[in-house]
Amino acid sequence: MKIYTKSGDKGETSLVYGARVPKYADRVEAYGTCDEANSVIGLALSTLPQDDQWGELRGFFHIVQTKLFHIGAELATPADKKVGWPIQEQDVLELEAQIDTLDGHLPPLTNFVLPGGHPSAAALHVARTVVRRAERKAVQLSSTEEVNTVVIKYLNRLSDYLFVAARYVNSKTGNVEPNLHE
Template sequence: MKIYTKTGDKGTTSLVYGQRVAKNDIRVEAYGTCDEANSMIGLALSHIPEQDSKFQEVREVFHRVQTILFHVGAELATPSGKEVKWKLEHEHVSDLETVIDKWDTTLPPLKTFILPGGHPAGAALHAARTVIRRAERCAIAIENVNPTVLSYLNRLSDFLFVAARYVNAQLGAVENKLHDS
């Protein structure tokens, strides 16, 4: 099978079930933005030492997150009225909340805003967080979107914020606090 099909050369692409839409359709924008965030998460993980056992849980959690985010994209790519092949459930949102609560208890309490950055892994997770916020804004515009998708994207941005702080702390990176100008 060739990687290219030439079917998108005129600015259209297929949704799940084959419906053709413009590449700037809100569904394409939403699932494409999820894909972009997933790539940023992959970039973040590439900066985390693979042999360090203290990051085993981080890698396992992110493997689940990346897999679910892939499925979120597929759900967003499914036209209204069609059966979703893998449906996001509230337990996926709860799973994120559990990890947020666990990792957040290991971090110093926030008393001011922090600036995105730190270790390259943490900085990439902060970037992924902002991309997920964009995906959420796109998803809101989709008619009849699964409300759990919106909850998941909202919680995922919270998770990525805490994950960036957690990874930065584990790697010894200093958080830069916002200063009054």
């Protein structure tokens, strides 16, 4: 099987179950932005040190990347069709628990944090902003088509998780967290 199909050469793509839509459709923008976020998370993980102290964080990010893939599939599925792996409230609760765990290892925020520090932390901040865009795209899509409301919640919490994870990486690597001095 070849990787290229040539079926998108005229500006359309297929959704799950085969419906054809323009490549600029809100649904395509939403799931495409989730794919972007997933790629940036992969980049962030590639710059983490390869030692055992990062195993738990890597393990949870594997779950996050899988969930983002599922969200992409859900957003690529027309509203009248069945979704293979729907995002559920439990997924949001797991993100919240991870946010609380990582945040428990961090000093309280006293200033606005600027993206930067360790390369992995900086990439996690980029992922955070891409996830925020994915959330906006999903909300935009929900104004005209049915979208699982838990998808929007998950994306919202994921951006919070990425913020805390970036702070955590900076803390564990001994990098000074850039902040806005007033």
